Amino acid sequence: MRFDVLTLFPELFHSYLQQSLLKLAIQKSLVDVQLWNFRDWTTDRHKSVDAPPYGGGPGMLIMCPPVFECVEHVQAQGAAPGQLVMLTPAGRRLDQRLVEELATLPRLLLLCGRYEGFDERISQGLKPIEISAGDFVCNGGEVPAMLIIDTVIRLIPGVLGDETSHKYDSFAESGLLEYPQFTRPREYRGLTVPDVLLSGNHQEIARWRQEESLKRTAERRRTPPANVPRPPVPWQEDWPTD
Numbered sequence: 001m002r003f004d005v006l007t008l009f010p011e012l013f014h015s016y017l018q019q020s021l022l023k024l025a026i027q028k029s030l031v032d033v034q035l036w037n038f039r040d041w042t043t044d045r046h047k048s049v050d051a052p053p054y055g056g057g058p059g060m061l062i063m064c065p066p067v068f069e070c071v072e073h074v075q076a077q078g079a080a081p082g083q084l085v086m087l088t089p090a091g092r093r094l095d096q097r098l099v100e101e102l103a104t105l106p107r108l109l110l111l112c113g114r115y116e117g118f119d120e121r122i123s124q125g126l127k128p129i130e131i132s133a134g135d136f137v138c139n140g141g142e143v144p145a146m147l148i149i150d151t152v153i154r155l156i157p158g159v160l161g162d163e164t165s166h167k168y169d170s171f172a173e174s175g176l177l178e179y180p181q182f183t184r185p186r187e188y189r190g191l192t193v194p195d196v197l198l199s200g201n202h203q204e205i206a207r208w209r210q211e212e213s214l215k216r217t218a219e220r221r222r223t224p225p226a227n228v229p230r231p232p233v234p235w236q237e238d239w240p241t242d
Contacts, residue, residue: 001030001031001032001103001105001106001107001108001152001153001156002031002032002033002034002078002082002106002107002108003031003032003033003034003107003108003110003149004033004034004036004074004077004078004082004107004108004109004110005033005034005035005036005110005112005142005145006036006038006067006070006071006074006109006110006111006112007035007036007037007038007112007140007141007142007145008037008038008039008049008062008112008114008140009112009114009140009142010035010036010037012142013033013035013142013146016146017033021153021154021159021160022149022150022153024159025153025156025158025159028158030153030156030157030158030159031149031153031156031159033149034074034077036070036073036074038062038066038067038070039066040070041065041066041067041069041070041073042065042066043065048063049062049063049066050062050063050114050115051063053116057116058116059115059116060115060116061115061116061117061118061119062113062114062115062117062118062119062122063119064119064121064122064125067111067118067119067122067126068122068125068126071084071109071111071126074109075109078107080106080107081107082105082106082107082108082109083102083105083107083108083109083129084109084111084126084127084128084129085102085108085109085110085111085128085129085130085131085148086111086113086118086122086123086126086128086129086130086131086141087110087111087112087113087131087132087133087141087144087145087148088113088117088118088130088131088132088141089132089135089136089137090130090132091129091130091131091132092129092130092131092132093131093132093134093135094131094132094133094134094144094147094148094151096151096175098131099148099151099152099155100155102148102152103152103155103156108148108152109128110141110145110148110149111128111141112140112141112142112144112145113140113141114139114140114141131144131148132144133147176213176214176216176217177213177216177217177220177221178213178216179208179209179210179212179213179216180212180216182194182197186198194208196208
């Protein structure tokens with residue numbers, strides 16, 4: 001899968017691309033990440049990419065010309081155009097279902113904003129998918145772009161050491177949060193591993209894990225995932241609704 005990152009700060013990605021699973025995936029040619037700088041498509045000697053908003057207001061907006069020309073150039077570099085993604089707080093909130101949708105695509109172009117964001121005509125003219133990392137504001141789109149790369153590559157065959165690992169992650173398939181997990185030592189500072197995990201009874205372990213996933217989801221999420229029934233377990237008569 002190919003990611004094209006369009007940004008004012010490509011240097012932010014240099015260390016990120018050299019770490020952990022992403023580095024190995026790139027070495028195995030499972031993932032390709034290309035970096036592009038909007039300033040390379042400016043025409044003035046200051047390489048200006050931003051200007052004050054019409055109508056007044058704080059901050060600066062990224063102008064249309066360098067973004068349009070950068071996107072058009074980058075789209076022409078691959079065997080086929082990629083799906084354009086704009087990182088913006090106003091976009092669709094990123095969740096596992098959206099990650100799974102993105103993972104089916106062969107190529108993503110990630111537009112990273114800065115300052116007060118993009119001129120609205122960039123969205124109107126280029127028609128990207130607009131995605132938000134959450135209901136908060138970052139200094140720019142670079143960290144959300146890394147988040148998309150990090151979550152999507154986990155679903156690419158061959159990236160994870162254990163191909164079944166992502167199936168047990170929080171939100172995967174069932175939509176539930178993942179159950180608690182423990183490793184050695186068996187006891188540490190008075191904190192112990194639940195006896196059921198040491199029993200060797202795989203049916204009871206599976207039941208305990210399912211109940212813990214349901215419990216954790218009910219406690220930590222305001223409403224259950226749409227595809228998960230309300231749990232008939234004694235510790236939780238009903239899901240929280242407010």
